[in-house]
Amino acid sequence: MNFLIRLLVTALAAMVSSYVLPGVKINSFVTALILALVLAILNLLVKPILIILTLPATILTLGLFLFVINAIIILLAAKLVKGFAVDGFFWALIFSIVLTIVSGIMHSIAGSDND
Template sequence: MNFLIRLLVTALAAMVTAYILPGVNIKDFTSALILALVLAILNLLVKPILVLLTLPATILTLGLFLLVINAVIILLAARLVKGFSVDGFFWALIFSVVLTVVSSIMHSIAGGNND
């Protein structure tokens, strides 16, 4: 149940973030739900591999390279999800940062527990 709530909150946060940023477009809430699911799967499967492969760059940049990895995950999700588009790497980077902030605020408002 907690996973479904997190997906719904992430989808809503993605809609809000896409509304704020002009370089990101989400067609409808169904596309946002699919985007939230795809992001969850990519963060589960692809992100750990990318983090491991880029560990020297991540250490050298004191963790800032993780923002680049997040942007790559967003760009990959844009290729996989119809109805979601990002105008470029810069917008993907900004989208990932704003999405993290907005979804964190929404999760705290929704009363999500930290199990």
């Protein structure tokens, strides 16, 4: 149940973020739900591999390279999800930051417990 709530909150946060950022376009809420699911799968499968492969760069930049990895994940999701478009790397980077902030605020408002 907690996973479904997290998906819904992430989808809503993606919709809010797409309204705020002109370089990101999401066609509908269903597309946002699919995007949230794809992002969850990519974060589960691809992100750990990218983190291990780029560990020296991540250590050298004191963890700031993780923002680049998040932007790559967003760009990969844009290729996989129809109806979701990002205009470039810069917009993917900004979208990942805004999505993290907005979903964090929404999760704190929703009061989801971390059992």
